[in-house]
Amino acid sequence: MQDQAQSNAKPAGALAGLRVVDLTQMLAGPFCTQILADHGADVIKVEAMTGDGTRVTGPFCADDTLKDFGGYFQSVNRNKRSIALDLKTSTGREILHRLIDKADIVVENFRAGVMDRLGFAYETLRQTNPRLIYGTVRGFGDPRSGESPYAQWPAYDVVSQAMGGMMGITGPDRCTPTKIGPGVGDTIPALMLCIGILAAVNRVRETGQGQFVDVAMTDAVLAMCERIVYQNSYTGEVAAPEGNRHPLLCPFGLFRARDGHVSIAxxxxxxxEKLAVAIGRADMATDPDFATNAARVQRQQQVIEAIEAFTSVRTKEEIATALGGKVPFGPVYTSAEIFEDRHYAVREMLVDVEQPGSTKPVKIAGVPIKLSDTPGAVRRRAPMLGEHTDEILGGIGYADDLIQALKEQHVVA
Structure with a gap:
C-alpha cells in the first residue's frame, strides 16, 4: 500500500497499511469508515459529482463563504481523502474498479442490489481481488445473509430505533415511546460493522480470503437492547418505557437537582449503604424494607423521594462534592458543560480542526479508543469535494494529462 498523505507527523495508527474504498454517505457508513481512518487506514471517500448529501446539511460557521461542507460532514469524515466520480459513465466505473482492485476493504450503504446493478457485486469484485473485505450497512440487511421482508425499505436512524426495540423501552411513561437524542440507530450499526470488518481483516491475514460483512441497522439496535429479549423469553414480559427508572435495579436513574438533574446508579x-449515609439517611441502609436491591425495587418511589429530598435542594456541583467518588454518579451535562469539563480536555475529546471558508477552527468529537503504542488521532479535517482526486488517480497509474481530460469530460471532479 502507498504511504498515506498526512498533514503532520503524528504516529501512524494501528490500521496503517489498510486501504478502504468508502462509498458510504449520511451517518452510519461514514461513522464506520471514520473509525478506521482514525486508526490509520487510508480511507478514500468516493462521492458523486454533487458530493455526499450531508455536505449541504450544515450547520455552517457564520463567516463561511465557501460552504463546501458544514458541521455534520466535518464530524464524520475527518482523516479521509475525497474523489468525485460519475458512476453513470463507463469510465467512472472503470476508475472505481481499479480503486477497489487495489483496496483491502470496500464499504457501502446503498439499498440492497444497487451495487450489483452497477457491476460491483461482491461476487464480481472478489474475482479480481480475492482478499477484498466488502462491508455493508443497510436498514434491514443484505439478502445474502437472510432476505428480510423489508429489504427494499429505506431506513434512517429513527426507523432502526423504532423497529429494533429501543424506542419501545424509552420514554417518560409506558404510553410514550421516545426517540434517543443522538443518532444511535446509525452509530451503533456503524460500530458493529467496524468490528465485523476488523474480524474479517484478521481472517484475511490467516487465509488470504476476504468475505462479505453485513450489518442490518435494526439487528444492531436489537442486539444493544438485549434485555428486552431475555425478559420476554424468561417471563413473557413485554418491556415498556420506564422513564428514568430501571426495572431491576434501584436506585438507578436520574434525580432532580436545583439546576438540572444528576444520575445515580x-x-x-x-x-x-454509602449513598444512604451521604444523603443523611443512614437508617435506610439497615432497614429491611430498603437494605436490599429487591426490597428497594418494590419501593422505588419511596427511595426516589428520599434521594430527591437531598438532591433537589442542591446544585449539581454541590451534589458532586457530596457523592463524587463514593457511588456511581454523574451530573447530566449540557454541551456547554462538556466544553468546560477538564476531563474532556485531558482526554483529547474536543479537537480543533480547520473549517475551509472560515477564519477560525471548529471543534469536533475526538477519538475515544486509546491505544498506547499506536494511538488513533484526528490527523486532518474532513476533505473538500474532490480535494484528493489528482493524488488518488495518480496513485493508481493515471497520468496528469489524462486526469485533466477526465475532469474536462466531467467524469471526475
Missing amino acids: CATDAFW
Whole structure:
C-alpha cells in the first residue's frame, strides 16, 4: 500500500497499511469508515459529482463563504481523502474498479442490489481481488445473509430505533415511546460493522480470503437492547418505557437537582449503604424494607423521594462534592458543560480542526479508543469535494494529462 498523505507527523495508527474504498454517505457508513481512518487506514471517500448529501446539511460557521461542507460532514469524515466520480459513465466505473482492485476493504450503504446493478457485486469484485473485505450497512440487511421482508425499505436512524426495540423501552411513561437524542440507530450499526470488518481483516491475514460483512441497522439496535429479549423469553414480559427508572435495579436513574438533574446508579447494596449515609439517611441502609436491591425495587418511589429530598435542594456541583467518588454518579451535562469539563480536555475529546471558508477552527468529537503504542488521532479535517482526486488517480497509474481530460469530460471532479 502507498504511504498515506498526512498533514503532520503524528504516529501512524494501528490500521496503517489498510486501504478502504468508502462509498458510504449520511451517518452510519461514514461513522464506520471514520473509525478506521482514525486508526490509520487510508480511507478514500468516493462521492458523486454533487458530493455526499450531508455536505449541504450544515450547520455552517457564520463567516463561511465557501460552504463546501458544514458541521455534520466535518464530524464524520475527518482523516479521509475525497474523489468525485460519475458512476453513470463507463469510465467512472472503470476508475472505481481499479480503486477497489487495489483496496483491502470496500464499504457501502446503498439499498440492497444497487451495487450489483452497477457491476460491483461482491461476487464480481472478489474475482479480481480475492482478499477484498466488502462491508455493508443497510436498514434491514443484505439478502445474502437472510432476505428480510423489508429489504427494499429505506431506513434512517429513527426507523432502526423504532423497529429494533429501543424506542419501545424509552420514554417518560409506558404510553410514550421516545426517540434517543443522538443518532444511535446509525452509530451503533456503524460500530458493529467496524468490528465485523476488523474480524474479517484478521481472517484475511490467516487465509488470504476476504468475505462479505453485513450489518442490518435494526439487528444492531436489537442486539444493544438485549434485555428486552431475555425478559420476554424468561417471563413473557413485554418491556415498556420506564422513564428514568430501571426495572431491576434501584436506585438507578436520574434525580432532580436545583439546576438540572444528576444520575445515580447503585447496582449493589454496598453502594446503596454509602449513598444512604451521604444523603443523611443512614437508617435506610439497615432497614429491611430498603437494605436490599429487591426490597428497594418494590419501593422505588419511596427511595426516589428520599434521594430527591437531598438532591433537589442542591446544585449539581454541590451534589458532586457530596457523592463524587463514593457511588456511581454523574451530573447530566449540557454541551456547554462538556466544553468546560477538564476531563474532556485531558482526554483529547474536543479537537480543533480547520473549517475551509472560515477564519477560525471548529471543534469536533475526538477519538475515544486509546491505544498506547499506536494511538488513533484526528490527523486532518474532513476533505473538500474532490480535494484528493489528482493524488488518488495518480496513485493508481493515471497520468496528469489524462486526469485533466477526465475532469474536462466531467467524469471526475
